[in-house]
Amino acid sequence: MVTSTVVLSGQLIIEGVKFLWWVTDGRPARITVSHAVHGTKTQTAESNPEQQARTLARALLASDGV
Secondary structure, three states: OOOOOEEEEEEEEEOOEEEEEEEEOOOOOEEEEEEOOOEEEEEEOOOOHHHHHHHHHHHHHHOOOO
């Protein structure tokens, strides 16, 4: 069984919408951004996770209604 540990997390507000984000350890480390209505996006974590979380959250907002 493979387990992951959350090593960094936070929340951010984009256009008045609150998103949760977290980074899990592993090879490679993964970042996930989530919102109950707008959905979830996960990708390989990069060197600036907070900026990456903002980018993913904006992508989730942009994909609404598509």
